[in-house]
Amino acid sequence: ERVYLIRRGAVRLSRVYESGEETTVALLRENSLFGVLSLLTGHRSDRFYHSIAFTRVGMITAPANSVLSAIEEDASVGLLLLQGLSSRILQTETMIETLTHRDMSSRLVSFLMVLCRDFGVASEKGITIDLRLS
Numbered sequence: 001e002r003v004y005l006i007r008r009g010a011v012r013l014s015r016v017y018e019s020g021e022e023t024t025v026a027l028l029r030e031n032s033l034f035g036v037l038s039l040l041t042g043h044r045s046d047r048f049y050h051s052i053a054f055t056r057v058g059m060i061t062a063p064a065n066s067v068l069s070a071i072e073e074d075a076s077v078g079l080l081l082l083q084g085l086s087s088r089i090l091q092t093e094t095m096i097e098t099l100t101h102r103d104m105s106s107r108l109v110s111f112l113m114v115l116c117r118d119f120g121v122a123s124e125k126g127i128t129i130d131l132r133l134s
Contacts, residue, residue, distance in 0.1 A: 011029075
């Protein structure tokens, strides 16, 4: 029922299944959107998602119906939303490519490369990924 825009920080978005199993579906950073599925489908999702902040997070949140009204009033708002969703689709495709058809060590290296690109902070000693991941 709400749309969320991360202005700063990092968030893990996971799906919780009926069995209680939880699977990470996205690692989000600044200018990432979530909560838009109900906005696009017109009804609440029967899926339950969970978000956890990895770092201090600043967010903007708005009711889905307000976002829909803003899109109807100004096409540039819809274009921004489309850009955000396109970014999420590309991230999902990259994650699928990273996790499929490879041995464990190759998947780990690919995943670390994605984390370096999306969350890494360069220094003289290399790149630091300041996230608590298990």
